[in-house]
Amino acid sequence: MFQLNDEQLQIQAMARRFAEKEVAPYVDEWEDSAYLPREVFKKMAELGFTGMYCSEEYGGLNLDRVSAVLIAEEFGRVQRALGFIFIHNLVLELINDFGTQEQREYWLPLLANGDMLAAFGLTEPGAGSDAANIRTRAVKDGNRYILNGQKCFITNADVADVLSIAAKTDPGAGARGVSIFIVPKGTPGLSVPKVEKTMGVRSTHICEIVLEDCAVPAAQLLGGVENKGFPMLMKGLEGGRLTNGSLAVGVAQGAFEIARDYAKQRNAFGNPIANLQAIQFMLADMATEIEAARWLVRYAAWRKDQGLRAGMYASMGKRYGADMAMKVTTDAVQVLGGYGYIQDYKVERMMRDAKMTQIVEGTSQIQRTIIAREILKD
Numbered sequence: 001m002f003q004l005n006d007e008q009l010q011i012q013a014m015a016r017r018f019a020e021k022e023v024a025p026y027v028d029e030w031e032d033s034a035y036l037p038r039e040v041f042k043k044m045a046e047l048g049f050t051g052m053y054c055s056e057e058y059g060g061l062n063l064d065r066v067s068a069v070l071i072a073e074e075f076g077r078v079q080r081a082l083g084f085i086f087i088h089n090l091v092l093e094l095i096n097d098f099g100t101q102e103q104r105e106y107w108l109p110l111l112a113n114g115d116m117l118a119a120f121g122l123t124e125p126g127a128g129s130d131a132a133n134i135r136t137r138a139v140k141d142g143n144r145y146i147l148n149g150q151k152c153f154i155t156n157a158d159v160a161d162v163l164s165i166a167a168k169t170d171p172g173a174g175a176r177g178v179s180i181f182i183v184p185k186g187t188p189g190l191s192v193p194k195v196e197k198t199m200g201v202r203s204t205h206i207c208e209i210v211l212e213d214c215a216v217p218a219a220q221l222l223g224g225v226e227n228k229g230f231p232m233l234m235k236g237l238e239g240g241r242l243t244n245g246s247l248a249v250g251v252a253q254g255a256f257e258i259a260r261d262y263a264k265q266r267n268a269f270g271n272p273i274a275n276l277q278a279i280q281f282m283l284a285d286m287a288t289e290i291e292a293a294r295w296l297v298r299y300a301a302w303r304k305d306q307g308l309r310a311g312m313y314a315s316m317g318k319r320y321g322a323d324m325a326m327k328v329t330t331d332a333v334q335v336l337g338g339y340g341y342i343q344d345y346k347v348e349r350m351m352r353d354a355k356m357t358q359i360v361e362g363t364s365q366i367q368r369t370i371i372a373r374e375i376l377k378d
């Protein structure tokens with residue numbers, strides 16, 4: 001476990017090369033203009049990163065989770081917004097694991113080859129953590145469903161080619177009344193009226209979605225089964241927590257490296273600030289916390305690869321990684337002093353991006369409730 005195999009090391013190196021060559025030089029420009037060029041997605045597709053969790057038969061990599069978290073860390077280290085690719089892969093995974101044969105044959109090659117970008121529509125204005133309480137309604141009408149409702153905070157909904165939309169097919173049944181629909185862009189009744197202005201990850205778009213008498217063919221009900229969507233979502237989100245935890249490790253690692261290098265060359269009172277014990281201790285704690293989170297996340301991913309129970313460990317990694325990234329990036333700003341507060345030095349962006357990791361795909365509080373449930377059960 002504590003040694004990555006050759007394939008994993010190759011994937012890690014490939015992700016680092018991609019992030020450093022194709023992304024790092026442009027991050028400031030893309031974040032300032034709140035725009036991530038579609039070519040980035042296309043280049044990810046060339047490396048196979050658009051088809052992580054489906055088989056080669058459909059154009060995918062059939063990647064193990066340890067490799068996925070290695071990619072996430074490399075992406076987070078350079079630009080947290082690249083994490084959109086794991087949302088795309090979450091939708092791909094849902095279709096791969098739960099789709100009908102027809103759905104798999106049609107959608108997976110389009111997603112895996114990067115011909116289509118996917119978005120994941122679960123959260124609503126009245127239901128985020130309490131996801132079983134969504135209000136979007138899907139009513140069967142012959143061989144189609146009519147969807148009505150509203151979603152919020154949906155990453156890249158405005159630029160996605162296809163969305164997974166969670167809706168209630170049995171509104172009285174709570175989590176047992178949720179179904180998932182595959183809804184392509186341009187479906188009449190589907191609109192994206194608003195792109196939010198956000199604290200961080202500005203080059204991916206966080207959007208509102210409105211569904212107004214949106215007719216979706218019954219063939220696009222995921223798996224062809226009503227009311228089974230909630231466990232599907234929870235399984236998908238378990239993988240999402242692994243990569244989110246690792247994206248957080250990457251953000252912290254990126255900020256740490258900048259702080260460490262700065263401390264060695266910044267002089268105060270005639271010496272580099274790296275000679276001050278106060279700075280040394282801050283850097284030592286940052287390095288330690290990053291390493292602890294890194295291996296917790298990798299352990300959770302390894303458990304999932306082994307078919308062992310991984311849910312609680314994924315939550316631990318996500319919770320610890322996210323809270324650690326918030327602390328480490330805040331300390332990185334502190335190490336840089338006034339320069340840390342200036343955009344050119346990058347750590348302030350990383351601090352803003354770290355905040356996101358404490359909220360998405362289950363807040364740090366929700367991760368604690370999952371962990372507590374597991375450790376307290378008889």
Ligand SMILES: Cc1cc2nc3c(=O)[nH]c(=O)nc-3n(C[C@H](O)[C@H](O)[C@H](O)COP(=O)(O)OP(=O)(O)OC[C@H]3O[C@@H](n4cnc5c(N)ncnc54)[C@H](O)[C@@H]3O)c2cc1C
Nearest residue numbers: 120121122123127128129153154155359360361362363365
């Ligand atoms: C940048 C960004 C991108 C996102 N992308 C997507 C996306 O692509 N698709 C999607 O569907 N959603 C997306 N989301 C939504 C995200 O998953 C939700 O914001 C998150 O799950 C929290 O839900 P909420 O915002 O409704 O907060 P709430 O659920 O209202 O929570 C508010 C506060 O109450 C706390 N809280 C709530 N319930 C409990 C509890 N039982 N115990 C303890 N504390 C509790 C929370 O921890 C939080 O501090 C995105 C959000 C952001 C910020």
